[in-house]
Each structure stands twice: as C-alpha cells, then as structure tokens.
Amino acid sequence: MSLPHAILGLLTYQPMTGYDLKHHFDHSVNYFWSAQQSQIYRELAALEGKGYVSSCIEPQEGRPDRKVYSIIAAGKRELQEWLERFPQVLTTPYREELLVHIFFASRLPLAELKFQLQRFIRERQEQLAAYTAVDGMISDPVKIPGHPDESFYWRLTLKRGFAQARADIGWAEECIRDIEKQEGLRETGDERSEER
Amino acid sequence: MSLPHAILGLLTYQPMTGYDLKHHFDHSVNYFWSAQQSQIYRELAALEGKGYVSSCIEPQEGRPDRKVYSIIAAGKRELQEWLERFPQVLTTPYREELLVHIFFASRLPLAELKFQLQRFIRERQEQLAAYTAVDGMISDPVKIPGHPDESFYWRLTLKRGFAQARADIGWAEECIRDIEKQEGLRETGDERSEER
DNA sequence: GAATTCATGTAACTTGTTACATGATTTA
DNA sequence: TAAATCATGTAACAAGTTACATGAATTC
Numbered sequence: 127m128s129l130p131h132a133i134l135g136l137l138t139y140q141p142m143t144g145y146d147l148k149h150h151f152d153h154s155v156n157y158f159w160s161a162q163q164s165q166i167y168r169e170l171a172a173l174e175g176k177g178y179v180s181s182c183i184e185p186q187e188g189r190p191d192r193k194v195y196s197i198i199a200a201g202k203r204e205l206q207e208w209l210e211r212f213p214q215v216l217t218t219p220y221r222e223e224l225l226v227h228i229f230f231a232s233r234l235p236l237a238e239l240k241f242q243l244q245r246f247i248r249e250r251q252e253q254l255a256a257y258t259a260v261d262g263m264i265s266d267p268v269k270i271p272g273h274p275d276e277s278f279y280w281r282l283t284l285k286r287g288f289a290q291a292r293a294d295i296g297w298a299e300e301c302i303r304d305i306e307k308q309e310g311l312r313e314t315g316d317e318r319s320e321e322r
Numbered sequence: 323m324s325l326p327h328a329i330l331g332l333l334t335y336q337p338m339t340g341y342d343l344k345h346h347f348d349h350s351v352n353y354f355w356s357a358q359q360s361q362i363y364r365e366l367a368a369l370e371g372k373g374y375v376s377s378c379i380e381p382q383e384g385r386p387d388r389k390v391y392s393i394i395a396a397g398k399r400e401l402q403e404w405l406e407r408f409p410q411v412l413t414t415p416y417r418e419e420l421l422v423h424i425f426f427a428s429r430l431p432l433a434e435l436k437f438q439l440q441r442f443i444r445e446r447q448e449q450l451a452a453y454t455a456v457d458g459m460i461s462d463p464v465k466i467p468g469h470p471d472e473s474f475y476w477r478l479t480l481k482r483g484f485a486q487a488r489a490d491i492g493w494a495e496e497c498i499r500d501i502e503k504q505e506g507l508r509e510t511g512d513e514r515s516e517e518r
Numbered sequence: 519g520a521a522t523t524c525a526t527g528t529a530a531c532t533t534g535t536t537a538c539a540t541g542a543t544t545t546a
Numbered sequence: 547t548a549a550a551t552c553a554t555g556t557a558a559c560a561a562g563t564t565a566c567a568t569g570a571a572t573t574c
Contacts, residue, residue, distance in 0.1 A: 189571075
C-alpha cells in the first residue's frame with residue numbers, strides 16, 4: 127500500500143499537518159496516488175501508532191490548533207525499505223472503467239462510441255496541457271538537505287503522464303478510424319441497419 | 323462502480339455460476355477490471371437482491387450443486403443505462419505505486435533505479451507478448467444473438483493494452499537515458515550531494 | 519449574504535483482499 | 547501422494563468514499 131509511504135515521503139520535505147498534506151497531495155502525488163482528506167487523518171493516526179511519525183500541537187487564535195506531524199527515525203527506515211521494494215506490474219490489479227464500457231459497447235450505436243472517444247481525446251489533451259503547466263513550475267532544481275535535486279525524479283513521473291496521455295490519444299484516434307471502417311461495412315453488408 | 327456491470331455484461335453472453343464468471347474474468351475482463359472470487363459471489367447476491375439477475379440451482383452428483391445466474395429484464399436495463407454513461411478521466415482517481423517509488427527515488431542510488439526500470443521494461447515486454455497471444459485467440463468473429471460481432475470491441479480494448487505497454491517501454495527507456503546523463507553530471511560537475 | 523479558507527476530525531458505508539471451510543473427482 | 551479442478555460460500559480485515567460537525571476569519 128502506497129498511502130502511508132506517500133505521506134512519509136512528503137513529511138521528509140518538512141513537518142506538516144493533515145491539512146497541509148492534503149494540499150501537497152492535490153498538487154503533486156495526486157497525479158499517481160490520490161487520497162481523501164479523511165483518509166490522510168486516519169493514516170496519520172495509524173502512522174503515529176506505529177511510531178513512524180510524531181506530532182505536536184501548535185495553538186492558534188481564531189483558527190483551529192495545528193497538529194503538526196514529523197517523520198522520525200523508524201518512519202525513515204520504513205520508507206527506505208519500502209522504496210527499495212518496487213512493485214511488479216504483472217501482479218498488481220488493474221482497473222479502468224472506460225475499458226469496461228468499450229468491451230461491452232456492441233450494445234451502443236457506433237456513432238455514440240465514436241462521440242465518447244472524441245470526448246476522451248479532448249480530456250486527454252487537456253491533461254497534456256495541465257502536465258505542461260506543471261512541468262513549467264518544477265523547472266527550477268529543488269533541493270532537500272541530504273539529497274540530490276528532487277525535481278529530476280518528479281520530472282520522470284511527469285514524463286510518464288505525457289507518454290500515457292499521448293498513447294491514449296493515438297489509440298482513441300485509431301479506434302475512431304476502425305469504427306468508421308466498421309460503419310462502412312455494416313451499411314453495405316447488413317441491410318437491417320440501413321432501414322430506419 | 324464497474325464490477326456489477328462487468329458481471330451483468332458477461333451474463334448477457336450466457337447464464338453462469340459465480341465460478342464460471344471468475345474464469346471469464348480471468349481471461350478477458352481481468353485485463354482492465356480484476357475481481358476476487360469472493361467479491362463475485364458477494365456481488366451476485368447483491369444483484370439478485372436488486373432484481374437484476376435470477377438464479378436457479380442445478381443439482382450435481384459427486385460435485386457441489388451449481389447455482390446458475392441469469393440476467394433479467396431489469397438487469398439489462400441497468401446495464402444499458404450504465405454503458406451509456408461513460409466515465410470522465412479527469413475526475414476518476416488514479417493510483418500507481420510504481421510512480422510513488424520514482425517520485426521519492428532521490429533516496430535510492432541511480433543505479434538501483436535504472437535496474438528497476440530495466441526490470442519494468444522486461445515486464446511490459448512480456449505483457450506485449452501476452453496481448454499478442456490473446457489477439458490471436460479472438461481473431462474469429464464472435465456472434466452474440468441480437469448484436470454485431472463482439473470481437474471488434476474486444477480488440478479495441480486490447481489495442482489500448484498494446485498502446486500503453488509500448489508507451490511505458492518508450493518512457494522507461496527515456497528515463498534510463500536521463501539517468502545516465504545524470505550519472506555523468508554527478509560524477510564530474512557537482513562535487514558532493516552533501517549530507518547532514 | 520454566501521462561499522471559501524483554515525483545521526480538526528468522526529461515522530457510516532462500500533469496495534477490495536486474504537484466509538478459511540467443505541468435499542468428491544481427476545490429473546501429475 | 548500431492549495438487550488441481552469443481553463449486554459453494556463466510557468472516558475478518560484493509561482501504562477508499564461520502565457525509566457530517568464545528569467555528570472563526572476572510573473574500574466575493
């Protein structure tokens with residue numbers, strides 16, 4: 127499971143509250159590991175229970191007190207060990223709703239499927255634009271004491287986003303071409319779909 | 323949620339037991355929606371409770387009785403409505419552990435990261451080979467009464483697998499080249515990534 | 519006056535995973 | 547003799563989602 131380790135990783139940058147962590151998630155890790163606010167609070171409590179992080183309360187006036195979490199030695203060790211154990215793609219379950227729709231799409235008109243794929247292409251193009259914006263923001267090297275430039279690694283994950291989005295656009299375009307060929311076949315070969 | 327609809331979809335091909343469904347999952351839907359056996363049984367009970375499927379028991383000798391589920395009218399309606407509501411990519415949470423490792427990989431030697439990416443490339447190449455095998459198996463048109471050739475749609479989902487795997491291989495190769503450049507930089511330029 | 523931000527969570531629920539239980543038959 | 551296949555599940559747990567509750571300060 128990645129959530130506790132993503133939290134531990136972010137806490138190596140600086141001590142943070144659950145609220146701060148949620149913001150960091152939404153602007154970086156979220157692209158490949160999303161988490162709800164309530165999940166973060168629950169996980170922080172679990173991490174504290176395991177002795178991986180410690181917390182201290184900073185009182186505030188007119189605002190709720192801040193409960194600031196810091197990663198401690200045992201947490202750093204746990205993070206390190208986890209980081210070294212890369213997941214195997216072949217055994218990790220994959221789930222993508224879009225493909226379930228397409229798998230059973232014989233129950234939809236070809237024109238509808240084509241329309242949905244066109245919409246998909248636009249969505250992925252928007253994501254490409256968003257990735258470009260993020261890329262601009264991490265253009266400067268980011269130094270964390272004791273480690274080489276973090277932005278180098280962040281950019282590797284971003285490039286994956288680009289590669290996947292581009293592949294999806296190419297795939298969806300090919301699907302649309304296939305559908306258009308299929309439409310031609312069904313018009314000429316199958317008299318039933320002609321009458322309407 | 324796709325699990326109930328994937329089950330309903332498979333039941334349109336033919337009435338099946340939970341056990342049969344698991345096999346169908348493992349050889350098709352599994353590539354984009356995986357499910358445990360226990361999850362399928364639980365979901366079948368829920369679908370029956372909602373009146374989307376009906377079951378009848380076929381007694382057997384020397385083997386456990388078969389509880390065969392069939393999709394009924396309300397289930398077909400539910401499936402149809404769901405199929406028409408395609409998911410939005412932008413709002414569906416994405417989770418991929420590999421990228422969490424890479425995001426925080428400044429804590430690993432570059433050589434180790436390179437090794438893991440090479441392993442990743444091999445895994446994706448194996449998947450490409452597996453997809454090619456599946457493609458061969460669905461080369462003949464598959465007819466379900468009342469619908470056009472199913473294999474056309476199955477092949478669209480397969481093509482997505484190919485596109486993503488190829489994109490991943492290209493991405494990982496680019497990462498390795500970036501890492502090798504970085505290795506050169508750290509040896510010559512940057513004297514020390516200081517410790518503290 | 520309404521919505522958003524800051525900051526804490528809890529509770530209930532759904533979905534996914536892992537382990538267990540049964541027991542005859544077939545295959546290695 | 548061990549394992550895999552056929553076929554049913556249940557139980558416990560882990561992880562993810564959604565809704566709710568509090569309440570001052572700030573911005574639209």
